[in-house]
Amino acid sequence: MRNLLEIARVLTRKKIAKIEILDEQVLKQKDSKFGKFYEGLLTGKIENDHDAAALLYDNSDPGDAKYRQLKSRFRRRLLNTLFFVDINTPLASSYDQAYFNLNKEWSLVEILLTYNATTAAAGLCRQILTTALKFNFTELIVKAARQLREQAVLETDEKAFAIQNALVQQYMPILEAEVKAEQYSMEVREIYHRAVHPQNSVHEIERLANCLVHLSEKPGSPKIQYHMFEVWTLYYEVTHDYEGVLEVCHNAINYLQAQEDLFSDKKKLVFAGKMLAAYLHLNEYEAGKTHAEQTLSKLTEDIPEWIDFMEIYMLLSLRNNHIIHSIAIFNKVTGSAAFKNLEEDYREKWDLFEATLHYLIEKNGTNPLLLPRQRRKGFKLSDFITRPVHYPPRLASLAIQRLTLQILFLWQRRSYTGISERIEQLRKLAKYELKKEGYERAYAFVKLLSTVEKADFQFKKAKNLEKTLQQLHELPYTYRGRIWELEVLPYEKWWELCSKYVN
Secondary structure, eight states: OHHHHHHHHHHHHSOOOOOOOOOHHHHHSTTOHHHHHHHHHHHTSOSSHHHHHHHHTTSOOTTSHHHHHHHHHHHHHHHHHHTTOOOOSTTSOHHHHHHHHHHHHHHHHHHHHHTTOHHHHHHHHHHHHHHHHHHTOHHHHHHHHHHHHHHHHHTTOHHHHHHHHHHHHHHHHHHHHHHHHHHHHHHHHHHHHHOSSGGGGHHHHHHHHHHHHHHHTSSSOHHHHHHHHHHHHHHHHHTTOHHHHHHHHHHHHHHHHHTGGGSOHHHHHHHHHHHHHHHHHHTOHHHHHHHHHHHHTTOOTTSTHHHHHHHHHHHHHHHTTOHHHHHHHHHHHHTSHHHHTOOHHHHHHHHHHHHHHHHHHHHHTOOGGGSOOTTSOOOOHHHHHHSOOOOOGGGHHHHHHHHHHHHHHHHHTTOHHHHHHHHHHHHHHHHHTTTSTTOHHHHHHHHHHHHHHHTTTOGGGOSSHHHHHHHHHHSOOOOSSOGGGOOSSOHHHHHHHHHTTOO
16 A cells, blocks of 8 residues: 555646547547548658648648647657557567566656655566566566665665675676677677678677677576577578578577577567578478478568568579469468558569569469459559669669569560660669679679670670679579568579570
């Protein structure tokens, strides 16, 4: 009861302001600007301040005081509403639910301490500590134990002080080691994501991976074990040792399953995705398919990483010419709610997948009715062939493959003038974009097409063709999810398809 009295007195001393949140009543109000703002953000009508000001105040300028005031109030309502988000759904893991709820409760502890309601704060701390110990949330354990240690001093409770002090002494070194492990992991991921060719930094990655092995030898932290598995996975990936990737991921998944309640669903999916990517690079379709189906049986489409996983699955299926299966994956993704929320660059990937499927269907005589028409605009071949290919430089890889598909469709129709026009576009891309780091494989492929076009599409007249093809084979295929690395089909396969039309 003392806890409740403290909380009530805090609320009595401080005037309880009207709680401004975005609930269903506010959002459904007719002509509510908050409702229009929220809907505009979700539907894509609002992407910047100009869009918002124009929509909400009849083409008003974003610098207008009315708009700026509304935006500030809307932002405050959004933030307030976060405190009432319900993560305790059947689909949320117990780890995710616990982590979200404990962090929300710690915010309440901080508020109570601000108003000197130390007894109520201590009561919450005890609850937080119990759950934090169960899930091994080291940082929350230390914070809660430190506050309870302070409360024990206020209450002159020597026994309680000793218990909480022991917890602080036990978990502080673990927390420090976790912070260090996190630092090593972030340094490796920064190299992995930043560098065009991260294999050039392989010795630094190996050094950091060994530092994590040393940290993991100290018992008490599953987080350190996770970071160790994560970094060694990246090490084997950048050295193109995909068998090594599979071995590390297999061990990591077994470890995470044995510690079922100590990791979020997102962390569990990291290694499943890396395994599927390894099967893609090893071109092991059957093993990859089995792994993918087992993983997908445990996933839901509302997890953001789901569509990334499906993309790798699609690439594996296309690479192995499993058209019917590729169509099934395509239908599953494009019919999902997650697909509707994809950014434009990522939707372009799936448009390219669709065009590739249509070419393979036409080439192999598969029934085109298997591709979806509901929920999406139907693919029109004439539009695809005639539509000019204009992509920003960051999407150069998509431009290459779109032009290649146009060339393949035109070859099917013996339209050689159109083919030459598109090869000329590829030459320009090669000259201005493909000489950059990371485009070596694309550059070799364009060089192959350019060489045969200059030889009037006759192999016998083409010079240095075998040399360029050998260069392409020697350049390793690597896909880390970067859009500029994307090869819907490997460039070797694109060349194989194109070369069939050359004399």
